[in-house]
Amino acid sequence: MHIELRVYTGLEKYVGVRHGEMTTVAIDGTLTIADLLHRFDIPPAEVTSALVNGRHKELDYRLQDKDRVSLFPPVGGG
Amino acid sequence: MSTLSPLQEKRYHRNTQLPGVGDEGQLKLLQSSVLVVGAGGLGSPAAYYLAAAGIGRLGIADGDVVELSNLQRQILHFTADIGRPKVMSAADKLVALNPDCHVVTHHCAVTAENAADMVSQYDLVIDATDNFPSRFVLNKACLVTNKPFIHAAVLSMAGRVMTILPNQGPCLRCVFREPPAPSAKTTFELGVLGATPGLAACIQASEAIKYLLGLGDLLVNRLLIFDALAMSFEVVEVLRDTDCPDCGSGAQI
Numbered sequence: 001m002h003i004e005l006r007v008y009t010g011l012e013k014y015v016g017v018r019h020g021e022m023t024t025v026a027i028d029g030t031l032t033i034a035d036l037l038h039r040f041d042i043p044p045a046e047v048t049s050a051l052v053n054g055r056h057k058e059l060d061y062r063l064q065d066k067d068r069v070s071l072f073p074p075v076g077g078g
Numbered sequence: 079m080s081t082l083s084p085l086q087e088k089r090y091h092r093n094t095q096l097p098g099v100g101d102e103g104q105l106k107l108l109q110s111s112v113l114v115v116g117a118g119g120l121g122s123p124a125a126y127y128l129a130a131a132g133i134g135r136l137g138i139a140d141g142d143v144v145e146l147s148n149l150q151r152q153i154l155h156f157t158a159d160i161g162r163p164k165v166m167s168a169a170d171k172l173v174a175l176n177p178d179c180h181v182v183t184h185h186c187a188v189t190a191e192n193a194a195d196m197v198s199q200y201d202l203v204i205d206a207t208d209n210f211p212s213r214f215v216l217n218k219a220c221l222v223t224n225k226p227f228i229h230a231a232v233l234s235m236a237g238r239v240m241t242i243l244p245n246q247g248p249c250l251r252c253v254f255r256e257p258p259a260p261s262a263k264t265t266f267e268l269g270v271l272g273a274t275p276g277l278a279a280c281i282q283a284s285e286a287i288k289y290l291l292g293l294g295d296l297l298v299n300r301l302l303i304f305d306a307l308a309m310s311f312e313v314v315e316v317l318r319d320t321d322c323p324d325c326g327s328g329a330q331i
């Protein structure tokens with residue numbers, strides 16, 4: 001199975017993509033969002049929100065085939 | 079006030095020419111009220127454009143005073159304003175820009191105690207704060223009082239905007255559940271280009287006016303996220319979460 005991953009605002013360097021560019025990730029067996037971060041060496045502290053198909057999910061969520069995952073780092077200034 | 083004065087016809091000509099605005103829309107803006115929370119990098123341009131557009135009553139809430147390091151981005155404040163309360167500095171400029179705009183100053187931080195009362199006095203709220211605790215307080219207050227809440231946040235050369243209509247789409251905590259870790263870097267460490275909050279705030283002001291006039295499509299169920307370094311603007315679908323602590327089925331409202 002595979003998922004679609006998009007990352008934003010500084011996380012691009014870990015995944016090797018441009019801002020918001022979709023990349024397909026192949027998955028064997030079960031993979032949580034935390035495992036996904038580990039696979040790309042993304043420090044969990046750099047992800048403040050993970051959305052799957054538009055909805056907030058915790059890091060222990062088990063990814064399903066064709067899930068659309070978006071990862072956002074902390075951005076809080078004004 | 080049922081018609082525009084000759085001076086107002088002239089001042090707002092380029093507003094009233096817009097599709098769906100006309101004299102009627104302009105009169106509606108003159109009878110509208112908006113609360114801008116934060117008179118900094120986001121609040122300065124947002125308040126400027128709202129005052130210029132002829133919002134009749136504009137609340138500005140901020141407990142801080144103007145500092146030298148604010149001036150590279152907080153364009154409501156001038157060098158001579160250093161040391162003055164930001165709300166006073168802001169009010170001077172906004173009233174000078176447009177005497178039609180009645181500016182109400184709230185020289186205080188927004189807290190869980192005062193937020194709902196403050197928010198309830200306005201038609202719409204602009205999130206121009208610089209921290210998540212304040213944003214979460216405002217998110218809740220706007221849900222409780224059923225006020226539209228236009229969120230933005232920036233860092234470095236990146237930012238995002240999202241419009242929250244209570245019960246019609248996700249709230250801030252549907253999408254951003256917890257504040258960033260205390261170790262997360264801020265604009266103090268990573269910097270922020272002044273035009274970055276300017277970009278986000280111009281989108282906020284556009285959303286506010288669209289909401290007040292019932293025009294177009296709002297950023298509801300959509301998060302606009304941009305990176306000015308890549309100059310990339312993306313729209314991400316965001317959905318309401320029934321487990322949301324603020325607006326979900328178990329929320330205490």
Ligand SMILES: [Zn+2]
Pocket residue numbers: 248249250251252253319322323324325326
């Ligand atoms: Zn919510």
